[in-house]
Amino acid sequence: MAIPSSAPRYALTRAVVVSFFLLFISFTLLSSYHPPFKATLSKFSPFITSQTPHPPYTVAIIYLVRLSHADELLGSLASVNVYLPLRDPWPIILFHTGDFDDTPVQDDFLASLREKIGGQSNRSQRDFSDRVEFVKLDWVLPEGIPHTKEELDPVSPSSWPGYHHMCAFYSTKIFFNPRLQDVTYYLRMDTDSLFLEPLCYDPFEVMHARQRSYGYLGIGNDAPVVTKGLWRFIRDYADSHPEVESQLNASKTWKWPTGDVDLDDVPVSGYYNNFEIVKLEEFRKPEVKEWFYHLVQYPEGFYKWRWGDAPLRWVTTQMFFDMDRETERLCGIRYYHPYNYLEQCECVPLHP
Numbered sequence: 001m002a003i004p005s006s007a008p009r010y011a012l013t014r015a016v017v018v019s020f021f022l023l024f025i026s027f028t029l030l031s032s033y034h035p036p037f038k039a040t041l042s043k044f045s046p047f048i049t050s051q052t053p054h055p056p057y058t059v060a061i062i063y064l065v066r067l068s069h070a071d072e073l074l075g076s077l078a079s080v081n082v083y084l085p086l087r088d089p090w091p092i093i094l095f096h097t098g099d100f101d102d103t104p105v106q107d108d109f110l111a112s113l114r115e116k117i118g119g120q121s122n123r124s125q126r127d128f129s130d131r132v133e134f135v136k137l138d139w140v141l142p143e144g145i146p147h148t149k150e151e152l153d154p155v156s157p158s159s160w161p162g163y164h165h166m167c168a169f170y171s172t173k174i175f176f177n178p179r180l181q182d183v184t185y186y187l188r189m190d191t192d193s194l195f196l197e198p199l200c201y202d203p204f205e206v207m208h209a210r211q212r213s214y215g216y217l218g219i220g221n222d223a224p225v226v227t228k229g230l231w232r233f234i235r236d237y238a239d240s241h242p243e244v245e246s247q248l249n250a251s252k253t254w255k256w257p258t259g260d261v262d263l264d265d266v267p268v269s270g271y272y273n274n275f276e277i278v279k280l281e282e283f284r285k286p287e288v289k290e291w292f293y294h295l296v297q298y299p300e301g302f303y304k305w306r307w308g309d310a311p312l313r314w315v316t317t318q319m320f321f322d323m324d325r326e327t328e329r330l331c332g333i334r335y336y337h338p339y340n341y342l343e344q345c346e347c348v349p350l351h352p
């Protein structure tokens with residue numbers, strides 16, 4: 001058996017000692033320079049969202065959904081993910097009325113969502129599908145009206161009562177939903193709402209910076225067939241609430257019907273509120289609540305005459321907000337929803 005010479009053995013020992021010494025020095029240097037290294041990293045890595053301070057508001061993106069329209073919803077959510085430049089990965093709340101209640105149904109939907117949009121949320125390390133929550137609503141017909149279509153004889157009988165419940169939900173109840181209790185702003189989208197191009201600002205930062213209560217894209221009007229009795233209802237409310245009447249009369253954009261007209265033939269304006277940003281607390285003020293209470297005390301409004309949430313949102317903001325200071329037409333949002341005719345306006349970044 002050959003005996004190994006002592007020269008290689010000595011070289012080996014020296015190499016181990018030198019390596020160990022170098023390792024020790026590197027470790028010491030690294031430790032002593034740790035703070036500036038960390039600071040440099042966070043300064044030049046804006047994508048590290050855990051280092052970004054939280055804004056002084058909270059947000060939820062909300063939808064009212066039906067399983068039968070799941071494909072449409074997937075398309076809309078994908079457009080939110082790709083085109084909405086939000087500084088934080090806010091929750092996405094899917095309000096439903098029971099059809100999304102079972103866990104396998106929810107899991108299937110989330111799997112389809114992951115398949116549709118792929119990995120992580122846009123600009124966030126959190127998976128988009130992890131931001132989705134399902135919240136069940138219990139819709140019951142109110143007291144004081146017949147509960148059958150035959151007896152009630154509603155306008156738009158083919159969509160009764162679902163669509164009519166939807167109008168009542170978005171006109172009054174949404175502001176008091178327990179899930180939204182601690183939310184500052186919600187963004188509503190319909191399942192048939194789509195963003196078409198990237199936006200050049202975070203709309204919630206705009207709402208916050210400009211202290212707005214209501215953000216919208218455009219204004220149209222509902223057909224008079226679904227606003228029967230609404231003008232008279234508003235007139236009566238203004239007559240019994242002088243502060244509401246003076247607010248309406250002071251608004252540059254409010255127009256009472258004039259001349260010898262049948263009020264039921266005069267359209268009521270309405271926001272295209274299939275997209276809207278709402279500062280919730282502004283719609284929970286006592287005087288606004290009183291108006292909502294008055295509306296729900298007359299259930300025929302929603303359930304027989306099919307008064308819509310679009311004109312009612314317009315009427316509510318006109319009654320209680322300074323339209324110049326508290327509402328914001330959000331420009332530069334390239335958006336599609338059936339039957340909305342939006343005039344485009346330029347996208348101006350908040351921080352050019």
Ligand SMILES: Nc1nc2c(ncn2[C@@H]2O[C@H](COP(=O)(O)OP(=O)(O)O)[C@@H](O)[C@H]2O)c(=O)[nH]1
Pocket residue numbers: 063064065066069095096097161162163166189190191192274
């Ligand atoms: N759960 C549920 N959602 C509904 C019902 N009717 C409408 N919606 C939802 O309410 C929103 C507005 O309805 P949509 O049909 O788009 O109304 P439109 O924009 O006025 O034509 C959409 O997100 C729908 O999914 C309903 O009967 N049940």
Ligand SMILES: [Mg+2]
Pocket residue numbers: 190191192193274337
């Ligand atoms: Mg719609």
